[in-house]
Amino acid sequence: MTQAAQNAGMQVDQSDVTGEAKAGPDPHYNFAYLDEQTKRMIRRAILKGVAIPGYQVPFASREMPMPYGWGTGGVQVTASIIGPDDVLKVIDQGADDTTNAVSIRQFFVRTTDVETTTHTEEASIIQTRHRIPEQNLSEDQILVYQVPIPEPLRFLEPRESETRKMHALGEYGLMHVKLYEDIATHGHIATTYAYPVKVNGHYIMDPSPTPKFDNPKMHRMPALQLFGAGREKRIYAIPPHTAVYSLDFEDHPFEVQQWEQSCEICGAGDTFLDEVVTDDQGGRMFVCSDSDHCNRHQEAAE
Amino acid sequence: MSNHDQPLEQPLLRVTDLAKSYGGHAACREVSFDLWPGEILAVVGESGSGKTTLLKCISAQLACDDGRIEYLMRDGVMRDIHSLSEAERRFLMRTDWGFVHQNPREGLRMRVSAGANIAERMIAVGARNYGKIRGTAEDWMDQVELDPARVDHQPNTFSGGMQQRLQIARNLVTHPRLMFMDEPTGGLDVSVQARLLDLLRSLVTKMQLSAVLVTHDLAVARLLSHRIMVMQGGEVIETGLTDQVLDDPQHPYSQMLVSSILPV
Ligand SMILES: [Zn+2]
Numbered sequence: 001m002t003q004a005a006q007n008a009g010m011q012v013d014q015s016d017v018t019g020e021a022k023a024g025p026d027p028h029y030n031f032a033y034l035d036e037q038t039k040r041m042i043r044r045a046i047l048k049g050v051a052i053p054g055y056q057v058p059f060a061s062r063e064m065p066m067p068y069g070w071g072t073g074g075v076q077v078t079a080s081i082i083g084p085d086d087v088l089k090v091i092d093q094g095a096d097d098t099t100n101a102v103s104i105r106q107f108f109v110r111t112t113d114v115e116t117t118t119h120t121e122e123a124s125i126i127q128t129r130h131r132i133p134e135q136n137l138s139e140d141q142i143l144v145y146q147v148p149i150p151e152p153l154r155f156l157e158p159r160e161s162e163t164r165k166m167h168a169l170g171e172y173g174l175m176h177v178k179l180y181e182d183i184a185t186h187g188h189i190a191t192t193y194a195y196p197v198k199v200n201g202h203y204i205m206d207p208s209p210t211p212k213f214d215n216p217k218m219h220r221m222p223a224l225q226l227f228g229a230g231r232e233k234r235i236y237a238i239p240p241h242t243a244v245y246s247l248d249f250e251d252h253p254f255e256v257q258q259w260e261q262s263c264e265i266c267g268a269g270d271t272f273l274d275e276v277v278t279d280d281q282g283g284r285m286f287v288c289s290d291s292d293h294c295n296r297h298q299e300a301a302e
Numbered sequence: 303m304s305n306h307d308q309p310l311e312q313p314l315l316r317v318t319d320l321a322k323s324y325g326g327h328a329a330c331r332e333v334s335f336d337l338w339p340g341e342i343l344a345v346v347g348e349s350g351s352g353k354t355t356l357l358k359c360i361s362a363q364l365a366c367d368d369g370r371i372e373y374l375m376r377d378g379v380m381r382d383i384h385s386l387s388e389a390e391r392r393f394l395m396r397t398d399w400g401f402v403h404q405n406p407r408e409g410l411r412m413r414v415s416a417g418a419n420i421a422e423r424m425i426a427v428g429a430r431n432y433g434k435i436r437g438t439a440e441d442w443m444d445q446v447e448l449d450p451a452r453v454d455h456q457p458n459t460f461s462g463g464m465q466q467r468l469q470i471a472r473n474l475v476t477h478p479r480l481m482f483m484d485e486p487t488g489g490l491d492v493s494v495q496a497r498l499l500d501l502l503r504s505l506v507t508k509m510q511l512s513a514v515l516v517t518h519d520l521a522v523a524r525l526l527s528h529r530i531m532v533m534q535g536g537e538v539i540e541t542g543l544t545d546q547v548l549d550d551p552q553h554p555y556s557q558m559l560v561s562s563i564l565p566v
């Protein structure tokens with residue numbers, strides 16, 4: 001990583017924190033950090049991904065001013081599609097204020113000077129790790145996922161030559177072998193994250209480490225969904241309104257997680273809840289993982 | 303193709319002038335034979351005779367250099383397996399064909415349970431009911447004399463003989479018409495071998511399977527096969543009914559093989 005790159009990304013930018021970043025993007029960097037040729041290359045990969053929903057398109061992933069595991073794939077996708085008029089929201093596990101989300105947001109403020117928001121409906125681009133916002137997205141929005149391992153067949157078939165053939169020929173029996181094994185071991189389908197889906201009736205896709213709770217939101221979502229895996233150099237996409245089916249068995253149908261209780265902050269009974277530790281006496285409570293949704297729901301209730 | 307309306311008169315598999323060489327050395331040449339429905343053909347010979355190369359070529363695991371390999375599809379049409387699309391060929395391999403490897407670990411998925419191993423082919427042809435898949439897997443374990451109570455156990459907790467029976471069950475679950483077997487009892491203790499041979503013999507009879515069996519063990523050939531093909535140096539030197547060839551071999555090399563002069 002170059003010194004300039006470190007300056008652009010990882011170091012906390014005081015001007016962002018104090019809201020003084022409205023002087024335009026940092027002139028030391030190209031807009032959104034990547035050079036124009038790289039952006040065009042990534043846009044071509046995105047377009048191919050949109051044309052073949054769920055298909056993993058290889059791309060020449062660039063080194064970004066942050067380590068792999070920090071969402072370099074998602075960052076490159078966002079950097080390639082963002083324009084000066086976009087409004088950006090970045091979440092990690094549903095929250096806008098975690099370290100990963102804050103540093104990615106600062107990176108884009110520094111290199112693009114775009115407006116940012118925590119309000120889901122105000123954002124034109126939402127970059128996410130692990131969650132889909134609770135609020136329904138619209139056709140005017142793009143959801144960018146940070147993906148660690150894009151290949152859903154990897155665990156039973158380590159040979160890439162073979163997995164590529166399986167995708168091309170639609171030979172997806174192995175995915176159900178995995179679910180079979182899940183039921184044999186646990187009595188039910190115990191996969192709760194990265195739950196495999198079939199996109200547009202053909203490609204099987206790994207929806208990144210999002211909880212299966214969010215799978216139904218992917219189905220016929222009005223917003224464009226883009227997935228970037230930096231280390232694995234893959235981009236894939238789900239165009240708006242595309243059918244996304246979660247794999248299952250007739251006698252073990254797909255189900256989302258459910259909680260006995262409601263959110264203890266806003267009272268919502270239909271959201272994905274995180275169990276958080278509240279004190280050092282072992283006190284715990286269940287709260288919405290989507291912090292923006294929780295805040296808004298709370299305000300509305302008051 | 304001309305016998306289209308009389309499928310009973312057609313072989314299941316027809317191999318014509320098959321040739322395969324590695325770096326100028328001919329591993330197989332001018333191999334031709336027909337395999338008829340319900341027939342077990344043993345291909346015998348020493349290592350280096352070309353029998354394993356032949357098996358890999360006719361089971362579409364290895365491309366041959368020359369010759370035709372025609373298979374009677376379920377619709378009654380003979381088709382050259384090299385003219386099939388890759389998708390058709392792969393589908394054939396996991397539905398209508400079976401392959402029993404000498405080393406069961408090559409034919410099993412060692413990281414999932416016995417039940418999942420048997421489930422794989424059912425799922426590949428569209429089974430989507432967990433309870434039924436599991437029930438069928440247990441039934442097949444019973445048929446190959448494995449305890450169905452071990453349906454959730456990993457194959458690496460099974461003995462070699464049990465793994466071999468699991469590999470057979472995993473293949474037979476889709477009711478294939480043609481099995482390829484590569485030294486299926488090799489590497490097993492003699493008593494385990496005998497039990498496995500008995501099981502194989504009753505299964506092929508019950509299911510009216512056709513099979514090409516490669517072995518260096520003439521006792522295995524005698525017990526399982528109807529016909530025998532003796533190979534030496536990549537060529538077929540003698541072929542005939544199993545008992546005939548073993549009791550009255552014509553070619554000097556076959557005579558030596560039968561009289562066990564040659565070390566195996
Ligand atoms: Zn809440």
